[in-house]
Amino acid sequence: FMFMGTFITAPTVFLWVKIVSRLVKGDTFKHAMLKAFYDITLFAPVGQSQFYFCISFLEGKPVEACIQEVKDKVLPSWKAAACYWPFVQTLNFGYVAEKNRVIVISMGSFVWTVFLSYMHHSDGSSLPAFFRPPTKPAAIEAAAAHEDGDGGGSDARTSETVGVATGGVISSSNVASVAADVS
Numbered sequence: 001f002m003f004m005g006t007f008i009t010a011p012t013v014f015l016w017v018k019i020v021s022r023l024v025k026g027d028t029f030k031h032a033m034l035k036a037f038y039d040i041t042l043f044a045p046v047g048q049s050q051f052y053f054c055i056s057f058l059e060g061k062p063v064e065a066c067i068q069e070v071k072d073k074v075l076p077s078w079k080a081a082a083c084y085w086p087f088v089q090t091l092n093f094g095y096v097a098e099k100n101r102v103i104v105i106s107m108g109s110f111v112w113t114v115f116l117s118y119m120h121h122s123d124g125s126s127l128p129a130f131f132r133p134p135t136k137p138a139a140i141e142a143a144a145a146h147e148d149g150d151g152g153g154s155d156a157r158t159s160e161t162v163g164v165a166t167g168g169v170i171s172s173s174n175v176a177s178v179a180a181d182v183s
Helices: 001-023 029-058 061-096 100-118 138-146 158-164 172-182
Strands: none
Touching: 001 029, 001 100, 029 061, 029 100, 061 100
């Protein structure tokens, strides 16, 4: 992690602070909010993708697994980032001199890295629903399994679930079937 932080993350953050300061000139609170908006919309997805990919790669995982880690974790992490970083960055851009902004980002990043590490080592099931990776509804998964031949056509419950997924009539048995598949 020290290698990644020193040679990848720190230069990226330093460059980003310079870029966003040139994109939005001014030191008013309104300018600080705009910089924070750019930070969360433009930089956060890049920074989080970089974290998950590099950490997985440094752990010796194959590139495909690193890419999957990014796909699984960036959206839930971005949701959390949208709750945390706009406040940190608005204060940073609004009240801290440009020469000291990387220091403030580093202090905020300490807390943030603890969260990212937790996310990296979590399968997502212990997270609040808001932060969990999106999943396919059980009915759609059953329909896909049925099309692939994994679902078999003989199970009445699977057939009913496929009916729900493909726009069939919803009955109490279909709803019970979907509920059983979810649990």
